[in-house]
Amino acid sequence: MITCKGNLALLSTAHTSLLIRADERQPKLLYLGKKLTGAWENASLIAPEYDGTGFEAPCSLFSPWGGTDFREPSLLIRAEDGSVAADFCLRSFGEAERTKPNGLPVSYGEDSCLRLAYGEKRLGLTLVLEFTPYEDSDTYSCLTFLTNERGEGVTIEEFASLQLELWGKDFSFTTFDGAWACERQRHTRPLNGGKCENASYTGSSSAFHNPFTLLTRPGMAVGVNLVYSGNHRTIAESDDSGRTRLITGINPFNFAWKLEKGETFFAPEAVFSFGHSDREVGLHMRKFVQEHIVRGVWKKRARPVLVNNWEGTYFSFTRERILNIARAAKEAGAELFVLDDGWFGRRDTDTTSLGDWTDYEEKTGGIASLADEVRAMGLSFGIWMEPEMISEESELYGAHPEWAMKIPGRAPVEMRHQLMLDLTSPAVQDYIVESVSKVLTQTKAAYLKWDYNRHMTDTFGQAVGGEYYHRYILGLYAVMERLTAAFPEVLFEGCASGGARFDLGILCYSPQIWTSDNTDARERIAIQAGTAAAYPQSTMGAHVSASPNHQTGNASALSVRFAVAAGGVLGYECDLSALPEEERAAIKEQIAFYKQYRETMQFGTYYSLGDVSGEWAGYITVSPEKDTAVATVAVLKKRTGVQNVRAYLRGLDEGALYRVSVREGAGVKEIGLSTGGLLMAGLRLDGIFDEQDARSANPVFTRMFVLQKL
Numbered sequence: 001m002i003t004c005k006g007n008l009a010l011l012s013t014a015h016t017s018l019l020i021r022a023d024e025r026q027p028k029l030l031y032l033g034k035k036l037t038g039a040w041e042n043a044s045l046i047a048p049e050y051d052g053t054g055f056e057a058p059c060s061l062f063s064p065w066g067g068t069d070f071r072e073p074s075l076l077i078r079a080e081d082g083s084v085a086a087d088f089c090l091r092s093f094g095e096a097e098r099t100k101p102n103g104l105p106v107s108y109g110e111d112s113c114l115r116l117a118y119g120e121k122r123l124g125l126t127l128v129l130e131f132t133p134y135e136d137s138d139t140y141s142c143l144t145f146l147t148n149e150r151g152e153g154v155t156i157e158e159f160a161s162l163q164l165e166l167w168g169k170d171f172s173f174t175t176f177d178g179a180w181a182c183e184r185q186r187h188t189r190p191l192n193g194g195k196c197e198n199a200s201y202t203g204s205s206s207a208f209h210n211p212f213t214l215l216t217r218p219g220m221a222v223g224v225n226l227v228y229s230g231n232h233r234t235i236a237e238s239d240d241s242g243r244t245r246l247i248t249g250i251n252p253f254n255f256a257w258k259l260e261k262g263e264t265f266f267a268p269e270a271v272f273s274f275g276h277s278d279r280e281v282g283l284h285m286r287k288f289v290q291e292h293i294v295r296g297v298w299k300k301r302a303r304p305v306l307v308n309n310w311e312g313t314y315f316s317f318t319r320e321r322i323l324n325i326a327r328a329a330k331e332a333g334a335e336l337f338v339l340d341d342g343w344f345g346r347r348d349t350d351t352t353s354l355g356d357w358t359d360y361e362e363k364t365g366g367i368a369s370l371a372d373e374v375r376a377m378g379l380s381f382g383i384w385m386e387p388e389m390i391s392e393e394s395e396l397y398g399a400h401p402e403w404a405m406k407i408p409g410r411a412p413v414e415m416r417h418q419l420m421l422d423l424t425s426p427a428v429q430d431y432i433v434e435s436v437s438k439v440l441t442q443t444k445a446a447y448l449k450w451d452y453n454r455h456m457t458d459t460f461g462q463a464v465g466g467e468y469y470h471r472y473i474l475g476l477y478a479v480m481e482r483l484t485a486a487f488p489e490v491l492f493e494g495c496a497s498g499g500a501r502f503d504l505g506i507l508c509y510s511p512q513i514w515t516s517d518n519t520d521a522r523e524r525i526a527i528q529a530g531t532a533a534a535y536p537q538s539t540m541g542a543h544v545s546a547s548p549n550h551q552t553g554n555a556s557a558l559s560v561r562f563a564v565a566a567g568g569v570l571g572y573e574c575d576l577s578a579l580p581e582e583e584r585a586a587i588k589e590q591i592a593f594y595k596q597y598r599e600t601m602q603f604g605t606y607y608s609l610g611d612v613s614g615e616w617a618g619y620i621t622v623s624p625e626k627d628t629a630v631a632t633v634a635v636l637k638k639r640t641g642v643q644n645v646r647a648y649l650r651g652l653d654e655g656a657l658y659r660v661s662v663r664e665g666a667g668v669k670e671i672g673l674s675t676g677g678l679l680m681a682g683l684r685l686d687g688i689f690d691e692q693d694a695r696s697a698n699p700v701f702t703r704m705f706v707l708q709k710l
């Protein structure tokens, strides 16, 4: 809800409020916190005042470089003559219809916003900020854009999506960082009178630093994220005058955008949420993603249990082997078979054929008939592609070497033996749309795994210089927009060497993303918990793979691998047809169990479980009515003599009585009755764990619980 009184605006969600004052030079953030009640317009005693030292305004919602504010700016605009000063004045303020930005995906579900427009007279610019409250998820979005109304060309060198300035300097800065196979590990550091940065330089949102960032102190947390898949940067700066500034947006590193007369530049949409703790912010963010980012027919549709052949066969498969795996998948109760890398061109290794999206008939025996045969078994058919890439050894490269991203006169950098296509070129965009459409039509695929297996280097093509990275992402979104519109029923799963592009931009097109190439149950616990800090379980692809694990060599029991993978969208990734009979039977039971509780597991409210000692971890998903919940608890450091490990369940109805059961095969075995309140006070964990893989040197012990309200 948005209410304006004088120069004040109150934006409210179910449990939080945002109070903004439209001052002459910059809007001010008066309040972000617990929902305000009563006469909120009497805000003068908490309002920040001009501190008398020039242009340095406290708690501003944007800060152009060029005055006496020498902290990190949110805007740096260079005029044609080289000067960088900008001085904005209020033009208008009030509730308005939200603007739809050109070329960028945004959240949906609310039509109105608080719009603040500020004009820069000398440069002829208008800066607009639009804040939208999302009632149901206690989250706000901010869309910022700059229009060159009548001036000469200017160059935008920094243009943040959002600036928040909070009272106090005692915050901690939490980010979710990693690398290939260890994505989104949580790191927290104090912000001690300086700056902390969370940024990516790879051209994508990256496995190194996810854009989601938290600012916390006891009793308070603010989370920010970006609806963007490219280079991002969030920076927090605290100063001894007692403020902390948080800025998020496109990474200004190697960024410079020429804005000609009549043009508008949109910064990617930012989203932010207040909570009393990081866990509460996580709840808000997950709900927001589920309701206002993920879209299309798959938004709330039960996600199919899939079997993917990648770790089962890698590149070396035959039609017969694929059909055997598909048969075993059907027998186990899976619903979708996904043919991964290796089915096209002459793709027997990763050195060749990207860009040649034609059937490798000698291997597949005909991709269309292979897909038909899989469907005839009663499974849907899905396929892998890596549409943004090109191998030097390919027909496409022979025909269009100029489509590869490279700098004239310089040998391009290869990663995984491949180059990237120049998505800033409309001809390349058309080629991708055509080739992906052709594959989807030819195979009638119900699912597409869209992979992306390298970082950006040699950023040069139709666009050049400081515009390249952003124009690439605009090209990517243009392609995805066209394809998802043309194939609305297809389930797109994002992927980038595992989870290197897990962000809100991709989630606007792909309802789910492959979380990590690391399928080891122990390591997945941290990866999935880090991902779930801001993204719901229905967006996280999670597969059971072979033991010992191919990435880590760790052995773990099948039931442990299942318990962990069931924390996301469940799949299996191994040669199912080669497994011993008893393992296939166990998988059949796991899938039957999962299907029975899938609604709650995929779309229920997700709470991560775990204690600070790191001794145990897990998750619980609770149905909206709190009548069904599924909890998985994993003990990571089981020590002889330590018998008092307790799991503090969350999200249950305190006074209600629950029947507590443990998973047993496809069903459950009751272990007792207890109220939600008691279960949240600590469920005893000793003696109730699944069996172990005897080869495991350092096992993880898991158990899945089902709770049914009586």
Ligand code: DGJ
Pocket (backbone or CB within 6 Å): 310, 340, 341, 384, 451, 453, 495, 496, 497, 498, 499, 514, 516, 517
């Ligand atoms: C990287 C992905 O993350 C894997 O799942 C697999 O699809 C390979 N690429 C195939 O090359």
